[in-house]
Amino acid sequence: MDVIRRPKIDDLVAGMDPMQLLKDMQQGFINYSQGRSVIPPVGELILPERNGEVHIKYGYTKQEAYYCIKIASGFYDNPALNLDSSQGMMLLFSQVTGAPKAIMLDEGYLTNLRTAIAGALVAKAMSPTQVTGVGIVGTGVQARFQLEELVKSGFPVKKVWIWGRNPVKAKALQTHFSRQFEVNIASSTTELAQHCNLIITTTTAKNPLLTAADIQPGTHISAIGSDTPDKQELASDILGKANLVVADSLSQCAVRGEIFHATAAGELAPNAAVELGDLLAGDHPGRVDDGQITVADLTGVAVQDIAIADAVYQAFLAE
Amino acid sequence: MDVIRRPKIDDLVAGMDPMQLLKDMQQGFINYSQGRSVIPPVGELILPERNGEVHIKYGYTKQEAYYCIKIASGFYDNPALNLDSSQGMMLLFSQVTGAPKAIMLDEGYLTNLRTAIAGALVAKAMSPTQVTGVGIVGTGVQARFQLEELVKSGFPVKKVWIWGRNPVKAKALQTHFSRQFEVNIASSTTELAQHCNLIITTTTAKNPLLTAADIQPGTHISAIGSDTPDKQELASDILGKANLVVADSLSQCAVRGEIFHATAAGELAPNAAVELGDLLAGDHPGRVDDGQITVADLTGVAVQDIAIADAVYQAFLAE
Known part of the structure; x- marks a missing residue:
């Protein structure tokens, strides 16, 4: 042993x-x-x-x-x-x-690492062809891991916007990556979403940080932070508006995470979500054009x- | 660490x-x-x-x-x-x-130890005043632990009957304890129950090993073995006949163990069982006379x- x-x-x-x-x-x-x-x-x-x-x-x-x-x-x-x-x-x-x-x-x-590797996997599988900006909501440890694994995965990261409640942590994250790529600090999640068509949320928020009105056509959003019934990063109308909603685990997302909230709010039909493994296996086409809005709800699976x-x-x- | x-x-x-x-x-x-x-x-x-x-x-x-x-x-x-x-x-x-x-x-x-300590605690709290014979159903590791902890607890162990499917293991258990007290090998659980008014079952049986007809008035039975929905050591009519049924955890015993089976079989009314901690705290009188049949269902609690x-x-x- x-x-x-x-x-x-x-x-x-x-x-x-x-x-x-x-x-x-x-x-x-x-x-x-x-x-x-x-x-x-x-x-x-x-x-x-x-x-x-x-x-x-x-x-x-x-x-x-x-x-x-x-x-x-x-x-x-x-x-x-x-x-x-x-x-x-x-x-x-x-x-x-x-x-x-x-x-x-x-x-x-x-756990931080495998969460970020899953994030990179999903970004590669679901992002639009040209990612003009990568938006990171949250400035904690997982925000850093997501960017690091995205780079290691070979994903082309050129311009990044970050947003967090804590300006000191936002600045530190900017400094950490500023030699690798352009990093901007957004003054609001709305500003971040204007610049980014790949958005990764990594907070423990209990109230939504982004709403459907913020999201531009062609954006992919990976929601990483919500892994319990009481956490929520995305307003339910985002999932309602999305062309494709993917769950890392349909059974887990029925009781926790963004899909749980959007379904409870009536914005997302039950059974509307696709399971990530089915998409990765090619059993579901995934994103079919660069104008689609897609969401991945990653609650973390064993x-x-x-x-x-x-x-x-x-x-x-x-x- | x-x-x-x-x-x-x-x-x-x-x-x-x-x-x-x-x-x-x-x-x-x-x-x-x-x-x-x-x-x-x-x-x-x-x-x-x-x-x-x-x-x-x-x-x-x-x-x-x-x-x-x-x-x-x-x-x-x-x-x-x-x-x-x-x-x-x-x-x-x-x-x-x-x-x-x-x-x-x-x-x-x-786990073996804490299970046996709980067994000794229950034997002391629920047995009739005079235990004429201690019956151990099963000859595995937990059978040995139960007898050892019973002795360590100061419980008066004089005559023991053991029963198991495997005669070699029964003989080994007999030999192990024969210098401490009289150990008899019973040819059946029915014979064991004739001699014993404290019975401890320690098997992984999926079909009952004892029925109500076997049990003498004044017997206490601790069922240790069943900790899943598919294991059962006591026929449900034993719990139906018992004057007192105690659960180590009411919530666990609702979905696993002997109480689960007896309730499903309609032999035991839902909510009929008393929780062990309430008995140990003195909030329930427990056994009130030496003629009562009592059962403790021990599924193991964190x-x-x-x-x-x-x-x-x-x-x-x-x-």
């Missing part, structure tokens, strides 16, 4: 081929949508007095070596203690005997955890 | 006061029934092709230091590989920051995992 700690995990990831990780992630979503993965409902533990929430995501893909349990928490008062709000670990167990094989003390890093944990552990074993 | 492995865990437990562990377990059940613990539904991952099942039990008691996640699996083909069918680990995280504090690689040991994990980790920190 291997205990793999943080600096080692960083080293292992640094040595990996980003394109292979994208392929692994894609295959994970396809396995899931094609019924080859067993993914029970997300476990959730809420600590309201601590401003904390814990998600337990777990499951396995048939015929593989391991089953995976991922514990990822957000304790949102941690930054005041100079600690990352993300905490947690990923666990791999033998599918044959149940014996623990690997404990990855990733401190939330692999197949992503399986994909990243397997990849890291294989790299560890190969050393 | 401490990683505590199996031999160390054994040492720590060996140094503990069994009476204190009983008290901790009792307080855990009382906290739970009095609403001081947050225990979400059990997570379950089934690997039918591997004859394996994984239970994830988790939660916390308010105002305490840690939240607990317990992963316990049964992979029932393991013995053929010379491996214990029980596998798993217990995890403690800070309730303040979510940071992992302890990983206990207990290989299912602490408060038990919290209690044992906390106790082991405190002992570790105190060293």
